Amino acid sequence: MRTDYLFTSESVSEGHPDKVADQISDGIVDLFLSKDPEARIACETLTTTQLVVLAGEIRCKGVYENDEWAPGAKEEIEATVRNTVKRIGYEQAGFHWETFRFENNLHGQSAHIAQGVDAADNKDEGAGDQGIMFGYATDETPDLMPATLYYSHKILERMAADRHSGAAPFLEPDAKSQVTLRYEGSLPVAATAVVVSTQHAPGYDEGEKEAELHAYVKRVVAEVIPPVLLRETKYYINPTGSFEIGGPDGDAGLTGRKIIVDTYGGAAPHGGGAFSGKDPTKVDRSAAYITRYLAKNVVAAGLATRCTIQIAYAIGVSEPLSLYVDTHDTGTVGDDKIEQAILAITRLGGLTPRAIRTHLGLNKPIYQPTAAYGHFGRKADGDFFPWERLDLVDDLKAAFA
Numbered sequence: 001m002r003t004d005y006l007f008t009s010e011s012v013s014e015g016h017p018d019k020v021a022d023q024i025s026d027g028i029v030d031l032f033l034s035k036d037p038e039a040r041i042a043c044e045t046l047t048t049t050q051l052v053v054l055a056g057e058i059r060c061k062g063v064y065e066n067d068e069w070a071p072g073a074k075e076e077i078e079a080t081v082r083n084t085v086k087r088i089g090y091e092q093a094g095f096h097w098e099t100f101r102f103e104n105n106l107h108g109q110s111a112h113i114a115q116g117v118d119a120a121d122n123k124d125e126g127a128g129d130q131g132i133m134f135g136y137a138t139d140e141t142p143d144l145m146p147a148t149l150y151y152s153h154k155i156l157e158r159m160a161a162d163r164h165s166g167a168a169p170f171l172e173p174d175a176k177s178q179v180t181l182r183y184e185g186s187l188p189v190a191a192t193a194v195v196v197s198t199q200h201a202p203g204y205d206e207g208e209k210e211a212e213l214h215a216y217v218k219r220v221v222a223e224v225i226p227p228v229l230l231r232e233t234k235y236y237i238n239p240t241g242s243f244e245i246g247g248p249d250g251d252a253g254l255t256g257r258k259i260i261v262d263t264y265g266g267a268a269p270h271g272g273g274a275f276s277g278k279d280p281t282k283v284d285r286s287a288a289y290i291t292r293y294l295a296k297n298v299v300a301a302g303l304a305t306r307c308t309i310q311i312a313y314a315i316g317v318s319e320p321l322s323l324y325v326d327t328h329d330t331g332t333v334g335d336d337k338i339e340q341a342i343l344a345i346t347r348l349g350g351l352t353p354r355a356i357r358t359h360l361g362l363n364k365p366i367y368q369p370t371a372a373y374g375h376f377g378r379k380a381d382g383d384f385f386p387w388e389r390l391d392l393v394d395d396l397k398a399a400f401a
Contacts, residue, residue, distance in 0.1 A: 001329050007146075007180070008178060009148035010152055010178040011155070011178075011261055012177075013198075015172070015246070017174070018253045018256075018258045020045075020090075020253050023371040024081050025054075027080045027084045028106075029276075029279060029368075031365070034365040035061070035063050038363065040059040041056070042058070042277060043058070043255070050101060051103075051248075056105075056107075064108065089173045093249075094249025126316035127281075127283045128279075130312075133271045134269045134291055135289075136309075140188060141377070147188045148188075151224055151225050156175055156373065158223065168216060171198055175196070178195035179191060180193040189229070190229055193236065198217070199247065221233075255274065259273075259275075263288070263375065263376060264376070268308050280356075281357070283313045289375070290311070290351065290356045293360065297391075297396060298396060302332065303338060308326045308328070309325050311351065318353060323342065361386055366383050376388070
């Protein structure tokens, strides 16, 4: 296994056009789940200059039944969309929360999909789609996330907080970051490059104002990345020169186009399915959450310093087709033994879609906060981010006591 190398991950801000789309889609998921915990949602969003379009399939008691919208439902959906864009901070001529055109093209879920997913008679609820999902954890950071992605997220989170508070009034919502680390012995020892491109107010692309923006970004980086890693860092701040036109006005956004940003920054495999806009019967989402949960608990239990877990499903079938654990030669016990230990934990219910949702409490309006700055490495807080809990550690340790 290679231990000395350079590795890079990127992040994008809440104002990136694709992330605007993700947050809108998950706002719709939360709206419907708040009305009906058994709602079915597959909501895609397109954002572009002064336009937001919704499309997809839904089923929701009290909102959309028998191919009809409940009174006031369409207005509540539009209000959710506009409030999401307002919270992000878009009040620009090319994209303004109050004045963009809005299209709602959501419609009823296919009866053929529903009959495969719903429980009936002696049939348990099936997976909402076929597919493979991966979870990952590493001891590189306190949150058990890859350090390159961890720092990329933290830089943009800090900049967004300063923008919202008024501490950095020259910042606009759209931004991207990228961190390259040099690893020696599989541990990060230096940040060789940091890239930050941020949308800015007029005039911050030359002279003293440009110098102010650059100094601000370097200060944020120094507060996020440990100083010991910054001794040889090259900075690339707004390398194109100007970034006044951004967000959906500068580039169209679509739900589900930032799946590597959403997960592990390229440090682990990805099954290809996006998360945002999907209710938790869609195993693209719920199974990716449970595999992160399992991998994180394996590392926290001291069974490995790195862990990748894959799970696979067939549409309409409740039992997973396979479970695969890879500890990358860092395990203290055999990978096959960890697989057996996971499947033997009765409260996981055999990792069926229903058992995953029940164990993690996923049938709740908890998803919009996931749609920017990563679905993983976040703090479990009440109903939010339950897949980040470490409540399987004792079970896993007991299996090998």
